[in-house]
Amino acid sequence: MASMSVKLFGKNLRNPVMNASGTLGYGEEIEPLWGIENLGAYVTKGLSLNPHNGNPTPRVWEERQGLINSIGLQNVGVDRFFNEYFPLFKKKKTPIIVNFFGFTEEEYVACARRIKPDNLIIALEMNLSCPNVKQGGISFGKDPEMVYKIVKEVKAVTRIPIIAKLTPEVRNLREIAGAAYDAGVDGFTLLNTMPSLVVDIEKCSVPIRGGLSGPVLRPIALKAVYEIFSSLHVPILGSGGIMNYSDALSFIMAGACAVQVGTATFVDPYTIPKIIQELKNYLEQLRCPRISDLTGVAHG
């Protein structure tokens, strides 16, 4: 039988399919439909040291084959997450990746420090799309020097592997990834949403500014995975517009060792279990023994 399991930072995941941060609530919300133990790993909603209220509405807006969101990182804070929501993952022995953020270097560092190593915590995923409020609000992830510095600082305070989740709004993704790599990052998630905006022509107004996700992001994210895979040798998690198993495969072939499904879950909440099943079928049809053998094969 074909093996769906993949190894990430020395730990075995039952399969390479995860949710994308912020698109599967705190995990428990999907339980009435399917169990979180089906996931390769659960990626937490973006957590911060202190709770955040998030933005006023509208927070979501439909685009042609896409979604614009400006949730504003509402979350209960890292402590409440571990007290209230983590026990479910413990009980179900489901590995998690903790997505976290801050608006200052100190917040990132304090948050990372706060998270105690645990057998189920595969990695910390740093959301680098956040504005650095001390530097005029430019995202941490846009500047190679800021990236280097913050990754270095975070690495210094935790033994848990660190994944940098990069923003597409950069000049040269290789440069940014290179800076994180030099600072000792353990892996990448590519990509976060694309900054964008909506004009309401009836009201002559701008109802929402936020991150664009969904199928529209896919060819851009694929390019990111392909490029970084060919230059840096750390695990890559692919994210951006994955709607079905063939999208997932294209990310794996481009160089991802696992994929994250976000917006697709809103359209069909069973997308993740379906992708897992269809990847399995694909492997068996192809008589490919291990899904992990497919990572990067498009590089020929």
Next chain:
Amino acid sequence: MASMSVKLFGKNLRNPVMNASGTLGYGEEIEPLWGIENLGAYVTKGLSLNPHNGNPTPRVWEERQGLINSIGLQNVGVDRFFNEYFPLFKKKKTPIIVNFFGFTEEEYVACARRIKPDNLIIALEMNLSCPNVKQGGISFGKDPEMVYKIVKEVKAVTRIPIIAKLTPEVRNLREIAGAAYDAGVDGFTLLNTMPSLVVDIEKCSVPIRGGLSGPVLRPIALKAVYEIFSSLHVPILGSGGIMNYSDALSFIMAGACAVQVGTATFVDPYTIPKIIQELKNYLEQLRCPRISDLTGVAHG
């Protein structure tokens, strides 16, 4: 009657709708369907000092609600354009914007210098997405210093107004636009295509790497127009996924004084005349006297 005309660099255009560079051939190809004199202005295919052969096929690839192209800037060169194709525009008194590019600073400058001012030439549109072969292939448009330098040099050799056409793959569009502005640029076209890539999961290969265009680009380009309009006071031409009159309006309301239609023409070759007609109807319904009054109204 409502007026569709807009003023650009002191010249009157009959309406604010143009084609996007590279999507209406050399102009004459569309004549069997509708006359180029319907355009507010014709934007030439990207021209260079010397002819270019372009890339091997595949050069185009369908994406969900988008198109990836890697034409590779095939063109007959600026001289042949003016000898063979410009006479049609002369005859039809249709204003043109000359899109041009180079792979070195010298090529940009030599190309701009070669273009003699003419009553019908509204502006030169610099395609800044081109790789600078002398600087390791990074696009001119990604680096504020390169942008400043090249705009300055081009401005020095021509009296024709210069429009900078920017690439979305930048860290901070305002910074790039600011550099062009400081160098004396007269206007902007926002945006060019988004670098992206396709994986063929059956062949385990990457059949095409190229620029993504079409509806998927719209929310990203809208954001660009909105941001630059609020910081710099020069005319903006909007480009990116405009499929119908309401898309066109959203760009105008975000701050564009004119719009460029590209990929939509491939789906429906009558898109441009339809948009012109529907914008007219809209103005009349709204009893808005001038389309130019709508530029930037979404800024409230």
Next chain:
Amino acid sequence: MDDIEGRIIQNKEIVSGHYLLKVKLAKPMNTPIPGQFAMMKLPDSEVFLRRPFSIYDYRQDTAYFMYKVVGKGTHSLSRTGKNSTVSLLCPLGKGFNIQKRDAYVVVAGGIGIAGVHLLIKRLGKQAIIFFGCNRAEELALMRYHINLNPYVSTLDGSYGFHGNVVQLLSKHLKTICKSNIEVFTCGPENMFVSLRRLLEKMRIPCQASFEERMACGLGLCFGCVKKTLDEKEPYKRVCKEGPVFDLWQVCL
């Protein structure tokens, strides 16, 4: 809660721009609580996200929805023919909580009737109904409750009270409000604002069903929030902690 395939067996315009949709489900859903809703995936592939609609009624594997055409999705739905298939994620959210009271007042504005129809059915004769709409024609939205003698207002005065439904309620509140009553409401938010102003003095309990743009309908995205007085976590999800909220807890 489940994602259930459904086949449209009727999609009828009842008042101009308002439709009643009957969907035969491939399998039964959990019995819906009044005020719960469904996320509907439309057959039109150009409509990307699902759309939320109150479960208007539910009988023998058949779900009913009443909807008003307001944009792309509802327009497309209105032109969807019989036998087309839709996917229904349902029943979702927290519905109305019916506690023992001396009287129940239901206040509905326009298409808001869709959100309280099942509630009215449940309350039966105990419900004192106030319905406000634009013009007499829209009374058709109420036709199943005519026997319950609803109080009706129209904005153009073409039927019943000339004015809005909260003004109408205010005229009758004294006589109703002998004792232990509760108000249930569904309609546009500006109606909630006036309603609150009216009920405030008497501190009458009120449950209101809110609307907000949704992406998932399941509590996954935190896109559909309303601000409440909860200081620790002010933004509550309409799809999960709502759509029915204690009116006194919500910031309008």
Next chain:
Amino acid sequence: MDDIEGRIIQNKEIVSGHYLLKVKLAKPMNTPIPGQFAMMKLPDSEVFLRRPFSIYDYRQDTAYFMYKVVGKGTHSLSRTGKNSTVSLLCPLGKGFNIQKRDAYVVVAGGIGIAGVHLLIKRLGKQAIIFFGCNRAEELALMRYHINLNPYVSTLDGSYGFHGNVVQLLSKHLKTICKSNIEVFTCGPENMFVSLRRLLEKMRIPCQASFEERMACGLGLCFGCVKKTLDEKEPYKRVCKEGPVFDLWQVCL
């Protein structure tokens, strides 16, 4: 050339995976030259770009297309019912140029027959037809020309010559090639490669209809090029300077 609305009046599978499509046009198109094609906008909104198809036949405002299901668009088309509407931008491109010759040889591979059907109709008895396909079943693609006594090859040997169509042609070329002949061909590119090798020695003129991925079909995008021997401008547009090219001018 125009963009014409058409209504599908027939969409019939003739061999497994191969369909004949009949479209009634809202207005007549300019009489197509054999080898010209149409860009078809499919009703399925998930298919973004138009698809190019040779004009198989054209009679009294009715256009015929023969297509093979190979991907998303053709799959969707195969499931499109009668009365659906498509948009046809047609006729496009440069077709076959029929000059005075002693004999005309038409070589078609598989669905390539769609690109030469109109040509064969025009040439009538003057055409010496070579048709290659995979198995006997696919002869149905040729049925309208059976009376012209085509030479047939099948790869599996289930009918006619066992082998490919160029091998078949090579067996007969001597007897045909008494004088001034020209070859017209449509099919996969590897067939053109062997064909060229065969014709090379005798320098027989040959016009071939090429395929390339297209975005516009009108010469606007320069997406559909073939490399030719023209040194000044090697890349020629299949949709505009083609799809029919002088085989000796194209780099294969």
